[in-house]
Amino acid sequence: MMDARKILGIIRARWKRILVYIFLIAFAVAFLLPIWVALMASIKPIEEIETSNPLSPPRSPTFETYREAVERLGRPLLNSLAFTIGAVLCSVLIGSWMGYVFSKHRFRYKETLFIVLIAGTFLPYTTIIFPLFRTMGTLGLVGSIPGMVFVHTVYGIPICTLLFRNFYTHIPNDRIERARKKGASDWEIYRKIILPASKPAIISVMIYQFTSIWNDFLFGLVLGGAESQAMPVTVALFGMKSGFFRWNLLMASAIIVILPLLVTYVLLHRYFVMAVVEEES
Known part of the structure; x- marks a missing residue:
């Protein structure tokens, strides 16, 4: 009985840790996404910005x-x-x-x-x-x-x-x-x-x-x-x-x-x- 409780506790702890990591990764993505969009837009020609997906890398990058x-x-x-x-x-x-x-x-x-x-x-x-x-x-x-x-x-x-x-x-x-x-x-x-x-x-x-x-x-x-x-x-x-x-x-x-x-x-x-x-x- 105690072994089953220990196993259940371990499983719960692992799931809690997984949920925490999922939340942190989602938060990091939400935070970094605008920076990625700005970075991609900064190296795209103006014509490509008007026609391409904001998240996609540039086809012809320029600095x-x-x-x-x-x-x-x-x-x-x-x-x-x-x-x-x-x-x-x-x-x-x-x-x-x-x-x-x-x-x-x-x-x-x-x-x-x-x-x-x-x-x-x-x-x-x-x-x-x-x-x-x-x-x-x-x-x-x-x-x-x-x-x-x-x-x-x-x-x-x-x-x-x-x-x-x-x-x-x-x-x-x-x-x-x-x-x-x-x-x-x-x-x-x-x-x-x-x-x-x-x-x-x-x-x-x-x-x-x-x-x-x-x-x-x-x-x-x-x-x-x-x-x-x-x-x-x-x-x-x-x-x-x-x-x-x-x-x-x-x-x-x-x-x-x-x-x-x-x-x-x-x-x-x-x-x-x-x-x-x-x-x-």
């Missing part, structure tokens, strides 16, 4: 659309890389330090200040875009790379502080107290204890910030400008929809735009997983 897309997106792509990397580094550095202060220091009104700071993450872009535009115009930062770095850094500090604060709560306070008794300064504690333990958190926050800033459209359109030297790649990609609509060129441009995100995640995803596991534990 001329990628050359044209690079020519049209070259400067905006460099602009986005410049202010995204700058803003990511600044916001992560400041957010890491502030996360350390809010998690390991005691001072008056700490929780109130933290709530006020975090409230900034819940403000929609549309509610602050007009006063922000006027302020940036007064400072002479509209339509410039430093202006875009400044805006995304300031807007990213609250969420970076929140993420780092949550991560630093897992670092034992005993280590910090022992270092303070030995006369270590806050900077020494941060550099020798906090930072070495923060690698997964730093990588995961960098991935989050890079994705958020790279995909931003509203700040790029209003503060970067569609005709300025600081035009981001998202605005340039949107501008390609005007005039004669060429699906192959648009899809090639979209593939180029998402490549930095894919490369960043592929290179750093294991640290992101490590941060999630440590946060849950």
